[in-house]
Amino acid sequence: MSQTRKPPANAEDIFALIGKSQNIEEAASALQAMAHPIRIKVLCLLSSGEMAVQDINEAIGTTQSNISQHLRVLRASGLIESRKEGTRALYFVSDARILKLVAMTRDVFCTL
Amino acid sequence: MSQTRKPPANAEDIFALIGKSQNIEEAASALQAMAHPIRIKVLCLLSSGEMAVQDINEAIGTTQSNISQHLRVLRASGLIESRKEGTRALYFVSDARILKLVAMTRDVFCTL
DNA sequence: TTCTAATATTAGAAAACTCTAATAGAACGA
DNA sequence: TCGTTCTATTAGAGTTTTCTAATATTAGAA
Numbered sequence: 001m002s003q004t005r006k007p008p009a010n011a012e013d014i015f016a017l018i019g020k021s022q023n024i025e026e027a028a029s030a031l032q033a034m035a036h037p038i039r040i041k042v043l044c045l046l047s048s049g050e051m052a053v054q055d056i057n058e059a060i061g062t063t064q065s066n067i068s069q070h071l072r073v074l075r076a077s078g079l080i081e082s083r084k085e086g087t088r089a090l091y092f093v094s095d096a097r098i099l100k101l102v103a104m105t106r107d108v109f110c111t112l
Numbered sequence: 113m114s115q116t117r118k119p120p121a122n123a124e125d126i127f128a129l130i131g132k133s134q135n136i137e138e139a140a141s142a143l144q145a146m147a148h149p150i151r152i153k154v155l156c157l158l159s160s161g162e163m164a165v166q167d168i169n170e171a172i173g174t175t176q177s178n179i180s181q182h183l184r185v186l187r188a189s190g191l192i193e194s195r196k197e198g199t200r201a202l203y204f205v206s207d208a209r210i211l212k213l214v215a216m217t218r219d220v221f222c223t224l
Numbered sequence: 225t226t227c228t229a230a231t232a233t234t235a236g237a238a239a240a241c242t243c244t245a246a247t248a249g250a251a252c253g254a
Numbered sequence: 255t256c257g258t259t260c261t262a263t264t265a266g267a268g269t270t271t272t273c274t275a276a277t278a279t280t281a282g283a284a
Contacts, residue, residue, distance in 0.1 A: 024149050027152055031146050031147035034143050035146075036144075109138055175243085177262080198251065199261080
């Protein structure tokens with residue numbers, strides 16, 4: 001056992017810190033979805049409000065197909081949602097928790 | 113252009129929100145390093161202070177090799193550090209920003 | 225309907241990730 | 255030294271991710 005601090009409690013006690021095992025899986029999924037430069041940029045853009053795919057695409061600058069695929073990843077993991085308006089698709093962050101997490105990521109990596 | 117809000121500024125302006133492109137890469141790397149159930153658990157454990165590999169291993173419960181490899185990923189990305197004490201290796205989170213990010217992740221995924 | 229603009233989907237190759245199993249290395253005690 | 259404990263590394267297979275290129279779909283305009 002480690003002598004540098006009190007011995008660890010059992011796994012349940014410890015992971016109660018973050019929640020059930022299910023929460024951990026969920027957190028891992030969400031972080032995984034965030035963990036790509038393009039997707040972080042998208043989340044940043046959408047932090048200010050909804051945007052059409054075309055505008056996201058212009059702001060970030062890659063293939064339309066590529067953006068579309070990244071948007072799908074974000075939506076599949078529940079980080080963003082979308083609605084249709086005519087021929088355009090508008091994406092947005094609906095969950096305040098996600099907005100918080102994005103803001104926090106910004107804090108952490110810009111406030112060295 | 114989107115008509116639902118004012119047109120997007122250029123990419124530089126927008127990404128000033130999160131920082132330079134380099135920061136985005138850095139953030140993506142860190143999130144990627146966090147984005148695994150085992151590694152989230154490790155970060156949770158280490159949030160309370162340093163721990164030896166063996167103790168981490170017992171708390172999480174997988175192969176010693178597997179834990180070691182995950183620890184390496186976390187260390188390679190700068191999320192944790194380690195020191196030696198005799199035959200044991202003690203791992204810890206040295207950066208307060210990371211502690212904040214882990215705490216935040218906990219907040220977000222446990223406070224539905 | 226036909227054309228066009230906006231978005232989504234598919235396919236496939238290359239790269240990265242993650243596990244298991246085996247082995248290596250380092251520090252300590254007998 | 256020899257054996258043991260703790261940790262790290264390597265190798266390899268299986269899976270997942272990510273890109274490009276091509277194609278499909280959808281809605282509106284002409």
